[in-house]
């Protein structure tokens with residue numbers, strides 16, 4: 001078999017492509033672990049995770065070695081979109097516990113040196129929010145209606161939606177109210193919802209909405225949270241007049257094609273389709289973040305704002321993290337990049353350059369609660385498009401072994417990059433998605449709104465296995481889990497991996513330990529010159545370490561006496577085989 005043999009000279013660093021920032025706020029190099037509360041750990045046995053469950057597992061997180069935890073929403077909510085439909089921004093849903101449970105969880109995290117980031121959902125509320133209920137009861141043109149985006153319909157009887165926008169979850173983005181006696185000739189009004197009809201969009205032209213959310217920020221800041229992840233951060237302000245738009249709105253797009261309606265195709269190596277319709281990435285959002293930045297600065301300590309903004313190219317995303325706005329933005333260009341050496345190098349280069357240009361840290365992410373987990377994604381023949389959102393039993397199924405192998409290699413590549421990295425609960429166990437969930441158990445609104453054409457995101461939200469073979473694999477004190485776990489979860493449970501050499505958990509733990517010890521997060525980066533054009537190998541210097549990923553079939557023989565610090569898979573006769581990443585002492 002052909003092998004590529006490297007000498008020590010071959011591993012020489014080129015010129016630095018990234019020079020670390022001088023300031024050292026905690027989030028610049030933090031590894032941030034996403035807890036999806038309903039699926040993390042169940043404290044009361046109802047089959048749905050909760051805040052006491054999170055508190056009980058804080059030691060798992062501290063021992064893993066992460067710096068911070070971001071919790072998806074736990075607010076009072078009818079759970080139409082798993083909590084991203086908030087009915088009360090200042091209270092905990094009884095499903096998840098109480099405000100006292102929150103305080104206990106926060107204190108427990110802080111005792112262990114873990115920061116806590118909470119999720120803020122300002123683009124829309126739940127239709128059960130008191131404001132929306134008031135708006136429904138009030139007349140057209142009232143102050144109560146002006147907190148949302150109510151409009152008269154088109155057509156003589158007003159029975160056509162105000163514009164042609166589609167919901168991101170499928171179907172029209174407008175719902176019409178039920179008729180009532182004072183409707184007048186235009187008939188009942190319509191309201192805008194970029195997501196589910198139970199998630200009406202708020203009107204960010206209204207100063208009352210601004211004041212309310214600044215107050216919500218202060219409520220949680222006073223409790224002591226360390227930051228906010230801002231949902232749909234690119235969507236709050238809509239273009240004046242809400243003009244028609246024929247483009248396709250999506251939360252996550254694949255890498256395969258660009259939207260035909262998007263004339264400004266990404267030119268900077270970022271992937272996927274730009275989302276620059278009149279509902280996204282409008283100039284007005286930046287003023288909101290400038291004012292929130294000021295609110296955070298009123299508080300002692302270092303608190304951060306993290307943008308969830310599906311905006312491309314990366315140069316547009318960088319505008320959200322200018323010095324007086326937010327502090328980080330999720331790097332979805334990295335998440336959607338295929339397993340391809342040249343494309344990965346490009347996205348890393350462009351990410352570092354564009355974020356360096358505004359003085360913000362780059363972030364890296366491979367999985368979250370909206371996309372197919374990377375252990376499943378990388379096992380697909382083609383990654384992209386709908387397959388990113390969910391896999392159904394009738395879809396081509398991932399190759400589990402290949403997926404895990406590549407996922408582990410991708411993870412070591414990610415954790416070797418300077419900046420801040422986000423990980424999604426369960427990826428430290430190498431969990432795949434449930435890729436064959438029956439329709440009866442699915443809960444994602446996108447499944448219902450597309451009549452099942454989109455499987456939806458439930459597959460990546462399956463309750464975690466803590467104790468292999470126990471009822472519910474130890475998710476909680478009963479055997480209940482709100483979604484069924486796939487059979488492989490027993491073998492992948494946390495207790496089967498703790499202390500087991502070579503397990504995915506131990507690989508993550510060691511990587512995080514080394515990352516901290518070597519100060520990788522705050523280091524500069526230089527490509528290994530001799531491999532900078534390689535079709536199969538990605539290799540760079542960071543701190544005192546060389547990170548080398550082999551994505552090709554040809555094994556890469558390391559120079560004799562190389563000090564291998566960590567590997568995502570076994571080396572074969574001193575060579576790095578296909579789909580393997582190694583960390584070497586430089």
Ligand code: NOJ
Nearest residue numbers: 081084121195231232370
């Ligand atoms: C993005 C969140 O991550 C997703 O889960 C949610 O459905 C939408 N925003 C709407 O809030």
